[in-house]
Amino acid sequence: MNNLWDHTGAAGAGYAQPAPLVAESELNLATSLLRKEAPRWPRLSEPEMVRHYTNLSRRNFGIDTGFYPLGSCTMKHNPRVNEVIAQMPGICDVHPHQPEHHLQGLLAIFHEMQHMLAVCAGMDEVTLQPVAGAQGEFTAVRCIQEYFRERGEAQRTRIVVPDSAHGTNPASAAMAGFEIVEVPSTEDGRIDLQALEAVLDDTIAAMMITNPNTLGLFETDIAAASELVHGVGGQMYYDGANFNAIIGRTSPGLMGFDAVHYNLHKTFSQPHGGGGPGSGPIGVKAHLAPFLPGPVVDVRDAEAGERTVEAGRWFHWREPEHSIGKVQQWHGNAGAVLRCWAFYRRYGRDLRTMSEHAVLNANYLRHAIHREAKDAGVDHLFVDGARTDVAKHEFTLSMQPAKEALGVTAMDIAKGLLDMGYMAPTVYFPLVVPECLMIEPTETEAKDTLDRFAKDFVAVVGTDPATLHAAPVTTPVRRVDEVYAARNLCLRVPEDDL
Amino acid sequence: MNNLWDHTGAAGAGYAQPAPLVAESELNLATSLLRKEAPRWPRLSEPEMVRHYTNLSRRNFGIDTGFYPLGSCTMKHNPRVNEVIAQMPGICDVHPHQPEHHLQGLLAIFHEMQHMLAVCAGMDEVTLQPVAGAQGEFTAVRCIQEYFRERGEAQRTRIVVPDSAHGTNPASAAMAGFEIVEVPSTEDGRIDLQALEAVLDDTIAAMMITNPNTLGLFETDIAAASELVHGVGGQMYYDGANFNAIIGRTSPGLMGFDAVHYNLHKTFSQPHGGGGPGSGPIGVKAHLAPFLPGPVVDVRDAEAGERTVEAGRWFHWREPEHSIGKVQQWHGNAGAVLRCWAFYRRYGRDLRTMSEHAVLNANYLRHAIHREAKDAGVDHLFVDGARTDVAKHEFTLSMQPAKEALGVTAMDIAKGLLDMGYMAPTVYFPLVVPECLMIEPTETEAKDTLDRFAKDFVAVVGTDPATLHAAPVTTPVRRVDEVYAARNLCLRVPEDDL
Amino acid sequence: MVDQLPNLGREAEMLSAMGYTSMDDLFSDVPVDVRMQEDLPLRPSQTEEEIIADARRLLGANVPLGSMASFIGAGLYRNHVPAAVFQLVTRGEFLTAYTPYQAEVSQGMLQAMWEFQGLISELVGLPVANLSVYDGSSAAAEAITCAVRVHGRKATQKGVVYVSELVPPDRWSVIHNYTQGGGIELRKLRHLEDGTLDPASVAEAAGACAVYVEQPNPLGLLDASLVGVKDIVGEHTAFIVGVNPVSLGLYEAPGHYGADIVVGEGQPFGSPMTAGGPIYGIFACSNAYMRQMPGRIVGRTIDEDEQTAYCLTLSTREQHIRRHRATSNLCTNETLIALMGAMHMSLLGPEGVRALAVRNAAALHAVVDALQGVSGVELVHPDGHHFNEIAVRLPGTAADCITALEAHGVLPGFDLGRWSDDRADQLLVTATDQTRPEEIERLATAMAAWCAEVVA
Amino acid sequence: MVDQLPNLGREAEMLSAMGYTSMDDLFSDVPVDVRMQEDLPLRPSQTEEEIIADARRLLGANVPLGSMASFIGAGLYRNHVPAAVFQLVTRGEFLTAYTPYQAEVSQGMLQAMWEFQGLISELVGLPVANLSVYDGSSAAAEAITCAVRVHGRKATQKGVVYVSELVPPDRWSVIHNYTQGGGIELRKLRHLEDGTLDPASVAEAAGACAVYVEQPNPLGLLDASLVGVKDIVGEHTAFIVGVNPVSLGLYEAPGHYGADIVVGEGQPFGSPMTAGGPIYGIFACSNAYMRQMPGRIVGRTIDEDEQTAYCLTLSTREQHIRRHRATSNLCTNETLIALMGAMHMSLLGPEGVRALAVRNAAALHAVVDALQGVSGVELVHPDGHHFNEIAVRLPGTAADCITALEAHGVLPGFDLGRWSDDRADQLLVTATDQTRPEEIERLATAMAAWCAEVVA
Ligand SMILES: Cc1ncc(COP(=O)(O)O)c(C=O)c1O
Ligand SMILES: Cc1ncc(COP(=O)(O)O)c(C=O)c1O
Secondary structure (H helix, E strand, O other): OOOHHHOEOOOOOOOOOOOOOOOHHHOOOOHHHEOOOOOOOOEOOHHHHHHHHHHHHHOEOOOOOOOOOEOOOOOOOOOOHHHHHOOOHHHHOOOOOOOHHHOHHHHHHHHHHHHHHHHHHOOOEEEOOOOOHHHHHHHHHHHHHHHHHHOOOOOOOEEEEEOOOOOHHHHHHHHOOOEEEEEOEOOOOOEOHHHHHHHOOOOEEEEEEOOOOOOOOOOOOHHHHHHHHHHOOOEEEEEEOOHHHOOOOEOHHHHOOOEEEEOHHHHOOOOOOOOOOOOOOEEEOHHHHHHOOOOEEEEEEOOOOOOOOEOOEEEEEEOOOOOOOOOOOOOOOHHHHHHHHHHHHHHHHHHHHHHHHHHHHHHHHHHHHHHHHHHHOOHHHOEEOOOOOOOOOOEEEEOHHHHHHHOOOHHHHHHHHHHOOOOOOEEOOOOOOOOEEEEOOOOOOOHHHHHHHHHHHHHHHOOOHHHHHHOOOOOOOOOEOHHHHHHOOOOOOOHHHO | OOOHHHOEOOOOOOOOOOOOOOOHHHOOOOHHHEOOOOOOOOEOOHHHHHHHHHHHHHOEOOOOOOOOOEOOOOOOOOOOHHHHHHOOHHHHOOOOOOOHHHOHHHHHHHHHHHHHHHHHHOOOEEEOOOOOHHHHHHHHHHHHHHHHHHOOOOOOOEEEEEOOOOOHHHHHHHHOOOEEEEEOEOOOOOEOHHHHHHHOOOOEEEEEEOOOOOOOOOOOOHHHHHHHHHHOOOEEEEEEOOHHHOOOOEOHHHHOOOEEEEOHHHHOOOOOOOOOOOOOOEEEOHHHHHHOOOOEEEEEEOOOOOOOOEOOEEEEEEOOOOOOOOOOOOOOOHHHHHHHHHHHHHHHHHHHHHHHHHHHHHHHHHHHHHHHHHHHOOHHHOEEOOOOOOOOOOEEEEOHHHHHHHOOOHHHHHHHHHHOOOOOOEEOOOOOOOOEEEEOOOOOOOHHHHHHHHHHHHHHHOOOHHHHHHOOOOOOOOOEOHHHHHHOOOOOOOHHHO | OOOOOOOOOOHHHHHHHOOOOOHHHHOOOOOHHHEOOOOOOOOOOOOHHHHHHHHHHHHHOOOOHHHOEEOOOOOOOOOOOOHHHHHHHOOHHHHOOOOOOOHHHEHHHHHHHHHHHHHHHHHHOOOEEOOOEOOHHHHHHHHHHHHHHHHOOOOOEEEEEEEEOOOOHHHHHHHHHHHHOOOOEEEEEOEOOOOOEOHHHHHHHOOEEEEEEEEOOOOOEEOHHHHHHHHHHOOOOEEEEEEOHHHHHOEOOHHHHOOOEEEEEOOOOOOOOHHHOOOOEEEEEOHHHHHHOOOOEEEEEEEOOOOEEEEEEOHHHOHHHHHHHOOOOOOOOOHHHHHHHHHHHHHHHHHHHHHHHHHHHHHHHHHHHHHHOOOOOEEOOOOOEEOOEEEEEOOOOHHHHHHHHHOOOEEOOEEHHHOOHHHOOEEEEEOOOOOOHHHHHHHHHHHHHHHHHHHO | OOOOOOOOOOHHHHHHHOOOOOHHHHOOOOOHHHEOOOOOOOOOOOOHHHHHHHHHHHHHOOOOHHHOEEOOOOOOOOOOOOHHHHHHHOOHHHHOOOOOOOHHHEHHHHHHHHHHHHHHHHHHOOOEEOOOEOOHHHHHHHHHHHHHHHHOOOOOEEEEEEEEOOOOHHHHHHHHHHHHOOOOEEEEEOEOOOOOEOHHHHHHHOOEEEEEEEEOOOOOEEOHHHHHHHHHHOOOOEEEEEEOHHHHHOEOOHHHHOOOEEEEEOOOOOOOOHHHOOOOEEEEEOHHHHHHOOOOEEEEEEEOOOOEEEEEEOHHHOHHHHHHHOOOOOOOOOHHHHHHHHHHHHHHHHHHHHHHHHHHHHHHHHHHHHHHOOOOOEEOOOOOEEOOEEEEEOOOOHHHHHHHHHOOOEEOOEEHHHOOHHHOOEEEEEOOOOOOHHHHHHHHHHHHHHHHHHHO
């Protein structure tokens, strides 16, 4: 379709504005700095703009349009009332530097979220400042770094990461200045305690790990791993991207973790918006709490004359004693935290039921796929990514057999699924599973959808290789040439098209 | 795709509600009337509901998705701020029976709209009560009826309607109890003054006519027609569906009309919503004003203590002296009137420019189509629906030559255009033009769109007949069998599917 | 304005492509004597920001019911439309479409309306529903003309229709305007002292073209005697029932006790009150009335590939085909609002609609409880069962009461004196699922204070 | 909750299909010693209606800037986001998509982001832009680490970066956290008394990896001397400029006066302040920095049929491929907010963005005019040109002033004492396109009253 620059309104077209408060001729402008040439932006009227973006959106796939089993991403439904709340003036038209008594409602919500997140994860304190999971990782690692500096253990310059870890784990640790020690997993995808023990010494600051792990398996040895790491004086860091699997059933605290980040946009359903925004709060045990970025929200007894939102309670900002400082200039993605607060309120203590349904749906789908595949006689074309009885909120399948037998890759299956009207599962991640498809249905998909997907998945697996290689054919464009993109970089509208 | 009943949630699924203020067991219900069987409604969770309607919408075409040249329907862009305004609590959460001092803002808006509509049409008074054009027609005809009854001219039981009139004109007049006298048009689609004169006598209550007429032509003899009708004591009624062509250039008042309805949803852009809502105010000359449905909004000097929205002015409801009563129980489609007020404010006195651009676009498109057709050598396959130098806001083409030469019908062309990503023009209306396509681009389409449509239209005309008969092929469904629908009536979910 | 007209500034280019030099050329066909000579005497154009500021100021001067303790209803009801409904209905594909004349690219709205018909059909207990009419009042009026078309021949009371005397004057007026042209005579169907139908009056109606009665009636009363009406009036008299659709979550569908046509104000499902419009009217009937129905109807059908598809059907009833012989003049209707209704209903489900009805009943129960504690306030129909609203008798006029209670931030109800002079001391008090306990407390307190003052 | 979980009530059926009997079976792999034994000590679940009521109550207790005469900015600016933006961005296809890993079904967002890159590129005068980072502060930080990666080798001042001393402490802190791990040393780039850069300090920075300076600077001052910086620091020192993008409607694009990297807070285009987030950071650079950029980048390419298509590109810089050697840890970013920015910019067009900048300049002009009439208030940089904001010296502390003016419904600005102790008597007063004349009047009146009181 057209791009923006194909719209050719006359000069002055576009959004009409009220007159300036003072005529331009009377303004004392910095003449030597005046712009010589206007940005060569396109000129659209509102009708053209609305149609342009409407049609762009129609070339995009979201949870609202169909099943989105993207492993590790927790693509659950976004309750619609949350968007209504997020557009209220009490959030949109609020400045983070307003005095505390202007923001009691927001502070109350922050306080409630800090509390709830701490409770769910078994942590002592929480900051809501990081704006994404990766920033949360970085923040927690920075806290650990300062904690050790404070304790005079500056020699702890290394962080252990399993080979199946998400890329942000090593990237965040490296950004903070740590050296990465990668440990291999066992054959069935779980922690290799021996391999772990082998790398541990007093240069280790922390181990970063997610549980259930990237293959959707619960790390049954997690307590032992914690003990080992703690044994050499290191800290245990919990990547909360998979938190949706366990709320109310276990917690990072119970497993022995010292710090955790939450992907609010996953577990608590801030809409992903095609890549963001997110929110990545972190929770820590008491010994790390003084290092959290500030301010966090605290509460004290209200004084006479203070207009409270909760009788007798006054919410206020507090700077942690040895704070690492800030990772975002304001108070994080307050609008996202608010949506997630509304999400939390929808479940309350029944967050446990939510997690149970996430696990129920994943296991149900896994069973259904295997059953359908057996019935259709294509069960020899893929295997479980890891041997297990029960998965948690997601599971992996390896298309390695199909590749060997027919030359059909995980990517081919992914594109075939697009043609059936589904978003594809995560492909080729984790790298430890060859030809990996990683499937996470979430708790908000109906049984009927899972049944249908199982059937359709098996149908795609059974499709002839030539058709699969040519897939997709029903999408807005056919298979996109990523190599061409990288070789012929075109990152903006070409000069010739202006 | 699925229908609602394909969703099979467990009992109790769906929208969660707060507990009732009093437990059900304590309520004093009318036991003998209690429902024995619940309505067999489907059970959807919010995620399923959102996806269902999102996907339904994706199978629908609106102005936002593409060019919508539907003649007589004035499918112009709907400014988005109007939707924001229409969701403010000062309109949504307001009851029409609240006291006047609760509704001063709404009354001020109504008053402004009554005034503006009167000014634009050259009428003396306006009521905003009718909720659609057809209801406006009916209302005006009722006013005329009571006017004559009041004057002792009850013998005026007939209304003249040109053969090209919109179906609502005769239907509305008939509903009010009038007999319809249809007069033929001249060969070039205009009023036939002789034919008109031939049917006029003192049994005629009114003539209903639209100008520019249904073929997009300005009725140059309109003043003469008015004189003829007035000559026998009848009233002239202006169907305002085509008002978009003339604002600020002429007016029904100048042309001699006594009453007019406005299609606010067309001219003033209340979104059409797949069929409605609309708003169909009427304007009348002073002699008909006492008969308008009530209440209308009037203004007086404010008294001490009255909280006004305009200094010194107090808005109030007023019942016209000989009011016919009501055609809608409340104050009409207030929410639609409000949107149209916001639309009006966007233009103010430049409504004239708006109409000029509507006419500019229509003429430009007509020229472009003829030019392209000539270039492509397919200009022998269609002719103008009416001979004219300039069209107004719309024009007609007759595909009769294509039908005779190739068996290609107007409907085939329409379906071919759907395949090109356009909404089809109005087909087979007016009936006086054989194989008619009626094209109205409106003022909110860019020149580029018109150029592209002209090319694509000509390409469709030049497409081989077999392809056209098979069109559309790119739409959510192929050509729909309307005869099957009528022969195998299925107007609700079948019992077997419950 | 600039942002609305894409070709502003390109006029010369476009005119010259046609061989013209000015806009005037395009209006050369407008005879000089009817040309407007001056600029329109109207205000200048505004920008989006200015319009929104003015709208905020003006609409901000209105008093939303949510800002008071509000008990006004009388045909429109405060409700909560689930957030998803607004977000989905404003999708451009729904919002900016016209009537689905081209079925192939309008399947979304067509299917949604077909589903709407099914939801309404199930709710009211009749096999056929159209995709809505303007509102509840015109629905009642159109039901009457429809019934007369069906029964005009066989009726022994030709052209006569009996309409419940409790129908409010505004609605009555709409019915009158719609029916007078067809030569229909409206007679009053009487009610007894206790608010229920007078059986003698019902008996009189036998042989007329139709009877029209509402359940709950305009005073909120549920009338068990409606169950017997069809048996009394007989096969050749249409039994038309006007409903509040929410009540049907709890109470019997009129189609299950003999109604031939059911109409009603759909508003509580899916639409805010919006000062009275846009709302939508429900219209459902038995098969015998189908071909005389007003309005648009969607049918399920097949496409060329025999896939399921939907299209408008039974169009030969309509004005664009049948012209002056059409069953109605309806063209533009209330599809989008009906769509909101469908969305709301689809989220509620069978148990949800029951729960909603229970909430409404419970809120009224709480209000009645509170008012019964106020000395001076009496129920008009103390023995009746009510839904959503109830008439109470006051020690002064309802008008005075409403004025007096405003100072307490209470809008206690609707002044029934506006419906009939002899009810000037009666107030119609409405409660819905949105009524909050604090509101009820404020009502009771303020009412008690006022009554004490009036009586003293 | 009921309305969120489609399989509630179908658990038994689903479990039994797998051969299980209870939910516990699915958690059998969680070792007993780490199992949570009790229910979560949290509140019960709520319904949509209850949540919205609580949200209204809590957010209603906040004080929106629109409810006062507000002059606070300091990095976030009141704006008007055109109505179309919200309605389009909440379309489910945009709102509920993930990162566009599957390009074939993500063309909409990919193209929109490619267009965004083009709009930013044109605005700042540099050939490459990514599709946004978290915010303006991390953008500044990432620009510095990017510059160090590019210039680390050739820099004569290894690992050293000069950062304008006016950068507010909160932003400075973010920069510090992001850069400390790479062994980067941040030194202060000094400003003269009149607020402009100290040329001597700029000269010192030659040979460092980068200099970072803002235009307008955090006190709203436009510094013409920035035009010469690149020439002074030389080829091997990255010249990084942080901008308020709205100012570029009127003032020169830093890319046109030598900037190698331009960053900034995108917020005024498309996003409300939202208490500080979600917002989005702008990041653009010259080609030399392209392969060391952080964040996602969309490229235009072709599909199998050689049709135009879009996809993420230059991915080998990113964490999911390069892991600990990635140019940044960015994964989830701010795409949707950048999309709002793109929509806003596309509506503005070249003349519109200029008009917007002029409105901002004019509002500040009016504020300065009004404040200059207040005896006791002095401009900190009276000779400078300002945009959006200006520092004024008060006869008392800014903190006291803010407290005192609240009674007048005025929030007069930001207390610069929060940035540095020696500015405790300085107030940063911000005006934007949304500043209304009445607000300015109220500010001047209230300020005059307070000054008179303080001085007395
Ligand atoms: C396992 C895991 N860890 C960390 C992250 C990073 O979180 P974010 O994308 O919010 O930065 C992700 C995100 O996909 C993830 O899946
Ligand atoms: C010429 C004409 N007259 C009258 C009408 C009826 O107006 P409405 O659809 O608002 O009832 C229309 C609507 O299409 C029309 O085109």
